[in-house]
Amino acid sequence: MYTDRIRNFCIIAHIDHGKSTLADRLLESTQTVSSREFREQVLDDMDLERERGITIKASAVTMNYKKDGKDYVLNLIDTPGHVDFSYEVFRSLAACEGALLLVDAAQGVEAQTVANAYLAIEKHLEIIPVLNKIDLQQARPVEVIEEMEKTLGMLPRDVIKVSAKSGLGVDELFKAIIERLPPPKGNSQGALRGLIFDSVYDDYRGVVVYLRVFDGSLRAGDRIYMMKTQMSFEVTEVGVFKPKMSPVEALHTGEVGYLVASIKSIHDVEIGDTVTHDKNRAGVALPGYQRPLPMVYCGLYPTADTDLVPLRMALEKLSLNDSSFTFEPERSPALGFGFRCGFLGLLHMEVVQERLERESNVNIIQTAPSVTYEIVNKKGEVNKIDNPDHVPMEGDIEEFREPIVAMKIVLPSEYIGTVMQICEERRGKYISTEYLSEKRVILNYELPLAEVIFDFYDKLKSATRGYGTMDYTFLGYRPADLVRLDILVGGKKVDALSSIVHKDQAYYKGKKLAKKLREEIPRHLFEVVIQAAIGSRIIAREAIRPMRKDVTAKCYGGDITRKRKLLEKQKEGKKRLKVVGSVEIPQEAFLSVLTPHE
Amino acid sequence: MTSLYIHIPYCVKKCSYCDFNSGPHPRALMDRYIQALGKELEGTRAISEGFQTVYIGGGTPTALDEAQLERLLTLVKDVTGTNPPREYTIEANPGTLNPEKVRLMKVGGIDRVSLGVQSFSEGGLEILGRIHSPLEAEEGFYVLRDAGFSNINLDLIFGWPGQTLEEWGQDLQKVLRLGPEHVSAYCLTIERGTPISMDVRTGRLTGSDEDLQHKMFKKAHASFTRAGYKHYEISNFALKGRECLHNINYWNNGPYLGLGAGAFSYVDGRRYSNVKDVQKYIEKITSGRRAVSFTETLPSRRRAAETLVMALRMHSGIAEGEFHRRTGYSLTELYGPSIEKFQHLGLLSLTGGRLRLTQKGLFLANQVMVEFV
Ligand SMILES: Nc1nc2c(ncn2[C@@H]2O[C@H](COP(=O)(O)OP(=O)(O)OP(=O)(O)O)[C@@H](O)[C@H]2O)c(=O)[nH]1
Ligand code: SF4
Ligand SMILES: [Mg+2]
Numbered sequence: 001m002y003t004d005r006i007r008n009f010c011i012i013a014h015i016d017h018g019k020s021t022l023a024d025r026l027l028e029s030t031q032t033v034s035s036r037e038f039r040e041q042v043l044d045d046m047d048l049e050r051e052r053g054i055t056i057k058a059s060a061v062t063m064n065y066k067k068d069g070k071d072y073v074l075n076l077i078d079t080p081g082h083v084d085f086s087y088e089v090f091r092s093l094a095a096c097e098g099a100l101l102l103v104d105a106a107q108g109v110e111a112q113t114v115a116n117a118y119l120a121i122e123k124h125l126e127i128i129p130v131l132n133k134i135d136l137q138q139a140r141p142v143e144v145i146e147e148m149e150k151t152l153g154m155l156p157r158d159v160i161k162v163s164a165k166s167g168l169g170v171d172e173l174f175k176a177i178i179e180r181l182p183p184p185k186g187n188s189q190g191a192l193r194g195l196i197f198d199s200v201y202d203d204y205r206g207v208v209v210y211l212r213v214f215d216g217s218l219r220a221g222d223r224i225y226m227m228k229t230q231m232s233f234e235v236t237e238v239g240v241f242k243p244k245m246s247p248v249e250a251l252h253t254g255e256v257g258y259l260v261a262s263i264k265s266i267h268d269v270e271i272g273d274t275v276t277h278d279k280n281r282a283g284v285a286l287p288g289y290q291r292p293l294p295m296v297y298c299g300l301y302p303t304a305d306t307d308l309v310p311l312r313m314a315l316e317k318l319s320l321n322d323s324s325f326t327f328e329p330e331r332s333p334a335l336g337f338g339f340r341c342g343f344l345g346l347l348h349m350e351v352v353q354e355r356l357e358r359e360s361n362v363n364i365i366q367t368a369p370s371v372t373y374e375i376v377n378k379k380g381e382v383n384k385i386d387n388p389d390h391v392p393m394e395g396d397i398e399e400f401r402e403p404i405v406a407m408k409i410v411l412p413s414e415y416i417g418t419v420m421q422i423c424e425e426r427r428g429k430y431i432s433t434e435y436l437s438e439k440r441v442i443l444n445y446e447l448p449l450a451e452v453i454f455d456f457y458d459k460l461k462s463a464t465r466g467y468g469t470m471d472y473t474f475l476g477y478r479p480a481d482l483v484r485l486d487i488l489v490g491g492k493k494v495d496a497l498s499s500i501v502h503k504d505q506a507y508y509k510g511k512k513l514a515k516k517l518r519e520e521i522p523r524h525l526f527e528v529v530i531q532a533a534i535g536s537r538i539i540a541r542e543a544i545r546p547m548r549k550d551v552t553a554k555c556y557g558g559d560i561t562r563k564r565k566l567l568e569k570q571k572e573g574k575k576r577l578k579v580v581g582s583v584e585i586p587q588e589a590f591l592s593v594l595t596p597h598e
Numbered sequence: 599m600t601s602l603y604i605h606i607p608y609c610v611k612k613c614s615y616c617d618f619n620s621g622p623h624p625r626a627l628m629d630r631y632i633q634a635l636g637k638e639l640e641g642t643r644a645i646s647e648g649f650q651t652v653y654i655g656g657g658t659p660t661a662l663d664e665a666q667l668e669r670l671l672t673l674v675k676d677v678t679g680t681n682p683p684r685e686y687t688i689e690a691n692p693g694t695l696n697p698e699k700v701r702l703m704k705v706g707g708i709d710r711v712s713l714g715v716q717s718f719s720e721g722g723l724e725i726l727g728r729i730h731s732p733l734e735a736e737e738g739f740y741v742l743r744d745a746g747f748s749n750i751n752l753d754l755i756f757g758w759p760g761q762t763l764e765e766w767g768q769d770l771q772k773v774l775r776l777g778p779e780h781v782s783a784y785c786l787t788i789e790r791g792t793p794i795s796m797d798v799r800t801g802r803l804t805g806s807d808e809d810l811q812h813k814m815f816k817k818a819h820a821s822f823t824r825a826g827y828k829h830y831e832i833s834n835f836a837l838k839g840r841e842c843l844h845n846i847n848y849w850n851n852g853p854y855l856g857l858g859a860g861a862f863s864y865v866d867g868r869r870y871s872n873v874k875d876v877q878k879y880i881e882k883i884t885s886g887r888r889a890v891s892f893t894e895t896l897p898s899r900r901r902a903a904e905t906l907v908m909a910l911r912m913h914s915g916i917a918e919g920e921f922h923r924r925t926g927y928s929l930t931e932l933y934g935p936s937i938e939k940f941q942h943l944g945l946l947s948l949t950g951g952r953l954r955l956t957q958k959g960l961f962l963a964n965q966v967m968v969e970f971v
Contacts, residue, residue, distance in 0.1 A: 523808075525943050525965060548812035550964040553784040553833050555911060556848050557603055558862035561869060561894065564904060567964065567971040574968070 004183040006254040008075045008212070009128075010058070010092045012120060013102035014110040014469065015081030018132040020044055020055050022102060022164035023078040029170055030063040030074070032242055043078045043243060048354055055080040056351055057321070058088040058198070060095075060210065060256050062240040067178055074177065075256040081112055083471060084345035087292045087324040089116055091197045091271070094289065095212035095256055098126040098181035100173075101152075105131050105139035105161075109147040109436060111410045111471035117152045128176050129154040135163040147436050184214075184254030191282040192216035192224075194251075194259075194275040201317045207263040208245070210256075211275055214286060217252040218259065223278040227285040231268045232278045233261035266316050271323040292324050293474065294342025296349060296453055297386035299330060299367035299496060300356070301338030303578055307362045308337050314360030315339060318352065325352050330387070334494045334580045335365065340387060343369075346453060365578045367496035368593030371449045374401040374477045389495035391484040394535055401477040402500075403449040406431075409460065411468035413441045418463045426451035427480075427502070446475060450500070485510055487517065488531040488538075492581045499593045507539055513592060514540040520589040523547035528583055599650040600865070601847045602642070602683075604635065604674065605858030606656040607876055610694065614727030614797075615755075617789040619860035619874050620657035631859075631876060632666055634883040636673045638857045645855075648681025651844035653688075658714075660690040664698055671706030678707075685710055685843040687751075692738035693730030700745045710842075711742050712751040712782075717758070718772045719765050725758055725803065727793065739776050749840060751780035756818065757811040758786045759794070759803035766814045770821045779840040783818045784833050785811050815961050830913045832960050849912050851905045851924070859889075868895045900971075902927045907967045915954025929953060936969045 011019040020041040027033045033042055043059040044050055055078060063074045077092040079085075093099065099120040103113055120127055129148055131141055141161065148154040160176055162169030198210035218224070218238055225232045239247040240257040251257045263269060272288030302311045315327050326342040343349040346369065353366055372386040376399040385391060407428070411419055413435075420430070423445045431444040447456075452472060460468045483506055487497035497517075501509050510532030517530045525547055532540040555563050577584035608628055609620045623631075652674065662670065678686075687710040688703055703711065715735040717723050723732065730738075742750055752773055756766050773781060788795045788805060797803040819829050827835040831849065834842065847854060856863045860874035870893040873879050882889040896904065902925035909916035921929045930937065937953065940946035945959035945966050955963055 525945070525962065545809070547808070547962065547965070549785070549808040549815070550962050551785065551832060551960070552964060553787055555908075556845060557854060557856060557864075558860065558871060560848065560851075560864075560904065560908065561862070561871075564907070564971060567907070567968050570964065570968045571971060 003186065003188060003252070003254045005070065005072045006075070006184055007072065007098065007177055007181045008077075008096040008184060008254065008256060009098035009100060009177065009181055010077035010079050010089070010096045011100045011102060012079050012089055012093075012116040013081055013132075014104070014107070014112040014116075015054065017081065017102045017104040017107065017110075017113070018164040019081065019102055020078050022100070022130075022132060022162065023061070023076060025162075025164055025167050025170050026063060026074075026076060026174075027061065027243070029167070029174070030065050032061065032063045045243075046355075047358070048351060054082060056082075056085060056088075058092045059243060060092075060198075060241050061243040062256065065174060065178075067174070072178060073255070077256075079116075081116075082347055083112060083115075084343070084348035084351075085324075086112075086115065086119075087344060090119060090292070091289060093120055093123045093125060094287075095195060095197045096125060097184055098128065098177070100128050100130050100177075101154075102130045102132045103144055103148055105133045105141050105144050106136045107467075108140070108144045108440065109151050109410065111408055111469040114151055114408065114410070114442075115471040126181050127154070128173075128180055129159045130173065131159050131161045132164050134161045135166050135168065143437060147440065151436055151442075186213075186253045187215045188217065188253040190215040191280050192218055192222075192275065192277045193282045193286055194218060195286045195288070196226075196269065196271055196273045196275060198321070199269050199271065200321045201266060205260050205262070207261075207266055207269050207320060209259050209261070209263070209269060209275070211251075211259060212256045213251050213253055215253055215282070216277070217250050218275070219250045220247075224259070224261065224275050225278040225281055226269070226273050227276060227282070228270050228273040228288070229268055231263075233263055233268075235259050235261045266320045269320065291326075292344060294324075294326055294372075295344055295449060295474075296346060296369045296371055297340055297342045298349060298369040299332060299335065299338050299387070300327075300341050300353065301332065301335040301365045301367070301496075301578070303363040303365055303576055305336055310360055311339070311356070311362045311364070314356050314362060315341075318355055318359065322352065322355075324348070332367070332389070332495050334492070335367070335496050335578060338365075342386070363576055365496075365587055365590060367590050368499055369453065370500065371403050371453060373403070373482070373500060375399070376401070388484055388498040388500045391498075391500065394483070399479050400482040402480045402482060404446055404475045404478050405449050405452060405472040406475050407443075407445045407447050407452065407470060407472045409443040409445070409468055409470045410436070411441060411443065411460075411464050413439055415464040415468060416441065416443065419443060419460065419468060422456070422459050422463060423447060426456065447472075448478075448480065449474070483534050485513070486533045487513065488529075488533060489517075489521070489585065490528055490581050490583050491531075493533075494580055494585070496590060497593060506534055510534070511540040514542040516592040517589055518542040518544055520592055521583065521585055524583060526582075599647055600645060601651045601653070601844055601852065601854040602649040602678075603844075603854055603856040603861055604639075604652070604654045604670075605856065605861040606654065606659040606662065606670075607631075607859045608656065608661055609658045610661050610691075610729050612727070612793075614725065614794040615758075615786060615789065615792055616727075617792050618657065623876060625663070627876065627880075628662060628666055630880050630884075632662075632670050632673070634880045635670065635858055637883050638889075639673050639677050642677055642855060642857075648678060649683050649855075651685040651687070651847060652678060652683045653686075653844040654708075655687075655689045655712075657689075658691045658694055659688050660694040660699055664702060667699055668702050668706075671702060671708070675707055682707060687712055687842070687844060689714065690738065690742075691730065692735040693728070695738045695741055697741060697745070700741050700747075704745050704747070709747075710749040710751070711747050712753060712780075713738055713742065713778075714753045715739075715773075716753060716755045717761075718769050719761070722755075722758055722761060722765070722769075725760065725794070726755060736772075736776070739778070749780070750778045751782060751842070752776070752778045754781060754783045755786050756783060756814045757806040759798065759805055761806060761814075763810065763813055763817065766817060767821075770818060774821065774825050779837050780842060781822060781827065781835045782833055783822075783835065785815060812961055819957070828913070829960075832911050832963060846912070849908045851901075851908050867901060868893060870894070898926065901925065902932065903970050906933070906970050910953070910955050910963065910967065913954065915952055918951045918953065921953075933970060940966050940969075 058079045065072045079089045193215040194211040194213045237260040274285040276282040327339045330340040429446040434442040481503040528544040530542045718732040798805045822835040859879040862871040872889040873891040
């Protein structure tokens with residue numbers, strides 16, 4: 001196969017614009033997936049993806065395509081659209097020469113359309129603009145193509161109109177892929193250089209490395225060397241994704257596939273590393289990736305202390321498949337030993353927690369999420385703090401700084417007033433308004449990240465009837481009037497329930513939080529008092545009355561077995577609670593801190 | 599000695615809170631059912647020492663017609679005749695009693711009747727979906743007394759949606775005026791899948807809260823003990839010497855044989871039950887097979903836990919020596935720390951070597967028991 005018959009591209013778009021559905025059509029046309037194996041969004045193969053109907057992981061797949069009597073190899077990467085998974089997009093782009101930028105013909109250009117398009121432009125990828133869902137009644141192709149021109153500089157004549165649902169326009173799209181996207185460059189005779197863009201842990205085969213070959217070629221039996229981790233291995237298998245792993249004889253320059261090399265330790269592989277031959281090493285490594293900075297942190301603790309080691313193993317395995325979350329051991333006075341984990345957003349946090357529980361069978365308690373703050377002490381030293389419990393005494397703080405983001409909100413102009421009001425309430429600073437068209441605008445604001453992370457997106461959605469979309473990037477830290485809000489349960493401070501809040505909201509939030517906890521913590525055999533405090537000052541108090549009744553009234557003959565089973569079930573349920581002092585606190589309580597503003 | 603339980607899975611109409619194995623069935627089916635019961639009863643002749651107690655429950659045994667009832671009681675007498683039990687109970691629903699049935703019960707050798715009154719409130723009976731009126735309940739009681747029954751239990755339910763503490767007080771007064779020998783007062787449990795649970799879930803009815811139910815429980819305790827009844831089990835009160843021997847055997851984790859659809863047996867440490875479905879039960883028995891559909895034999899450690907959990911239901915609890923004799927384990931070795939904790943919380947008392955739930959502990963029994971299973 002000549003390199004000039006290869007095309008590597010990814011599909012990028014705003015969430016739900018139809019990337020995975022378009023991938024379905026391409027796989028179908030090239031008969032990569034047999035009709036027997038076919039199901040909708042076939043590349044979304046994780047249970048969580050299917051349940052939620054969104055793509056979480058980027059997936060690569062190799063297709064064979066014939067045009068004018070010539071055989072082509074097309075490597076496609078389907079990417080997620082949600083902001084929290086933009087690192088997946090970022091890594092995928094580095095393995096491609098081109099990108100299909102999809103825009104929903106009814107929704108139009110949205111926040112992640114802009115964000116992902118810029119990522120592709122920065123990487124100098126060739127972009128094919130694609131207008132999707134033209135079968136929809138609400139489709140407004142003329143306006144949307146105008147929006148694409150105005151915001152992204154796409155030429156209207158370059159836009160390919162398709163329906164990923166019906167397959168309309170797919171042939172023309174193939175033609176554009178072959179004609180407009182450049183084949184990979186690279187030196188097929190040179191020393192091997194392959195970029196590790198993903199990996200996964202397999203219980204039988206060890207670490208499976210996903211890579212894009214930039215120079216040279218790779219075969220089973222080759223001895224390879226990882227340029228960053230400086231480890232060498234013998235390759236036992238190389239292959240491509242169809243979309244299941246299928247062994248091939250060799251991976252050549254420009255190709256995308258995987259390698260297996262009985263790599264048992266997950267520490268031996270790093271995403272972004274360059275694979276070369278051990279004997280004939282490449283001189284310079286590929287640029288690789290910069291790890292994204294986590295936006296939110298929370299603690300993850302096993303409910304049973306004995307599950308600490310299994311939890312660590314699960315975290316390590318998962319981090320191999322998701323290099324965008326971080327974890328470090330921490331100890332909480334209330335919860336014992338666990339891990340402080342960093343995520344790109346709340347959805348990312350939710351997904352990681354769910355994957356951990358599913359893939360490891362460990363029950364996990366998650367503490368309230370927090371962003372990272374900067375605290376300047378009296379000596380002028382700056383400390384970064386991602387755990388509210390680590391905030392020093394008020395007297396030791398010279399300056400408290402919070403992270404600020406540049407926010408871009410795309411919305412129909414009729415909602416400008418309402419959305420601006422939401423931003424003001426959240427201490428936002430207005431920057432500018434850009435017009436996409438007469439009816440749609442981009443609002444630019446600067447907002448504290450803490451105000452954005454929690455319920456901003458939901459508020460935006462409901463204020464704009466679902467039409468508003470947003471994207472944000474980190475700007476830097478700014479001083480603010482912040483305090484730590486503590487929660488005491490049964491007179492004991494529960495560090496995992498502490499949060500950092502703005503002084504003006506502290507009183508209100510403390511009251512609200514105490515109320516919420518009263519509902520979330522079950523009744524005990526004794527009265528449980530919940531207090532909210534700032535420093536030593538108690539600002540709210542709630543009491544949970546003692547339990548009065550827990551009895552099976554009737555229990556005769558045949559009920560004995562049933563009664564025992566009910567008790568056993570009740571016992572199981574208790575295992576999901578974390579005991580702090582003598583109070584059992586359920587997971588929901590730790591998330592009460594997320595209670596929205598109103 | 600073993601106890602005998604006979605199940606009649608038949609009711610005129612399903613009550614709104616009921617999740618027992620019971621319901622309306624065609625008359626002819628009940629004829630065949632009784633025939634099958636006869637066959638299953640035949641098999642018990644081998645138990646030569648007889649039964650210490652016999653209990654016909656349901657469902658509603660008294661919903662059978664006179665001929666069926668007579669047939670059933672004759673079949674039972676056939677096998678117990680030479681060795682009459684110390685206690686022979688039948689469950690009765692006030693809406694199905696008449697002087698003839700009561701006469702048959704008496705002739706059949708029954709000496710204890712458990713009358714399902716549940717409430718003397720018109721509204722309460724409606725919410726509970728009972729087929730009888732308060733007046734019929736009262737009449738039923740007098741018919742039994744007139745026929746010479748001197749050991750009567752009244753079943754009551756408290757804590758149903760909307761019931762007030764005053765209403766419950768009125769029910770208690772009424773019962774005390776009638777003066778039965780035994781009272782079972784159950785706090786309503788809303789079981790999943792029952793009509794009443796749907797009504798509570800959809801908000802048509804508002805479930806009673808636990809603080810109110812606790813007050814009702816305390817009120818029942820106070821009223822009955824003042825009137826000379828002994829609160830001898832979580833939900834049961836009796837005049838001296840009138841405790842229900844049949845149920846005490848269950849709580850002692852003693853052996854029993856259960857006949858009929860869905861009935862449980864416990865023999866030589868093995869617990870098993872018949873198929874629940876009436877048709878299937880009849881088919882199996884009639885064709886000469888056994889109708890067992892579930893069996894379990896618990897390892898000794900779990901059997902010991904069960905013994906403790908059941909014994910704690912009774913006011914007398916269990917003596918350490920007795921526990922050791924019955925299970926082979928030492929109570930304090932198995933559960934020392936938990937027992938201490940609950941003593942501290944005031945839910946358990948351990949005095950004179952006897953472990954029991956305190957008055958406070960009775961209504962929180964599951965919180966204690968869950969640590970023992
Ligand atoms: N009518 C119509 N619906 C489409 C078309 N393409 C996709 N859809 C629907 O749009 C929804 C989202 O499609 P997906 O393919 O999951 O979108 P996605 O871009 O992969 O979403 P994420 O991966 O979560 O960002 C699904 O309900 C599809 O059936 C189209 O051309 N026409
Ligand atoms: S009479 Fe008893 S067994 Fe029959 S439906 Fe009512 S509660 Fe259930
Ligand atoms: Mg998708």
